Amino acid sequence: MPLHLTKVAYGADSLDTLQSWFAGREAAGGASLTTRYLPKRHAEIVGGSLYWILKHQLVARSAILGFGDAEGGRVAIHIDPRLVLVQARPKRAHQGWRYLEAKDAPPDLGSGTAGAIKIPADLVGKLAGLALI
Template sequence: MLNIIRLCVGCESIEDVQQWQCDPARDLPAPWSEHVYTLTTMYPKRADELLDGGSLYWIIKGRIAFRQRFVHIDRVSSEDGGQRTRFILRREWIETVPTFARPFQGWRYFEPERAPADLNRVEGTGDVLPAEMAAELKALGLI
C-alpha cells in the first residue's frame, strides 16, 4: 500500500472540497458514478500500489486535513486536447489529525508510516476531536 499527498489550492475547508467534488457537472459515468475524482498531469508509476488500499491525503492551508481512498486511476482527454490523469476516489472524506506540511508543486508519494492518524481513531471512542485541539495536542507530542 502507498499513498499520495497533494495540496488543495483555493480551498479553505473540507466542505469546500466536498462541494467542488460533488458538483453535478462533475458526475462520473458508470461504473464510477458513485465516486468523485480529481485531475492531475502526471500518471503515477506506482499506481498498482496506490490501488492496493492507498489514499490521497489533502493539504488545506498548510495542514494535512483529510484523506480519500483510491478506487481507480486512468487517463482522460483534457479540454485542450492533451492527456490528464484522473484519480477516482471514494465519496468519503476521512479527517486526519491536522499535521503541518510544507507547500510543493504537484503531488508526492506518501509512505503509510508518515501519514497522520484518522481523527476518529485519536480518542479511541470514535469521537472526533476539534481540529484546533488535535493540532495543539499533536504539536505537544501527545497524539
C-alpha cells in the same frame, strides 16, 4: 502496505469548503482528479489514500480507487468521494502530488479520539491551524 499521495486542496480556504466539494461529488456518484502523468508507483498507490493539505496541515484523506484515462491525454485519479478527517500533521505545500509512505501517514481522527468526530468541521480546521489537534 499501500503507498499514499499528498495534494494541496487548492481553492479550498477551509475544511468546510473541501467537504462541500466532496458532498457534491458524492451526490454525483464519484470523484476524480486529473494529472498530467501516471505516477510511476501507481500499482502501489491503489488501495492507499490521497491526503489533503490545507493551510500547511494534512487534514483529511480520500481513498484512491484506481487510475484511468481522462480527456486531453491526461490521467484520472479516481477517489472515494467520502472525506475522512485525520489527525492534523504539519506538511509544506507543494505543486502537484507527492508520495507519502504508510509509516508517515497520520491516523484517522476517529481512531483513539472518541467523540472528536462530533466537532464541527470549521472548528476542527481552526484547531488544526493552531496545532491543537
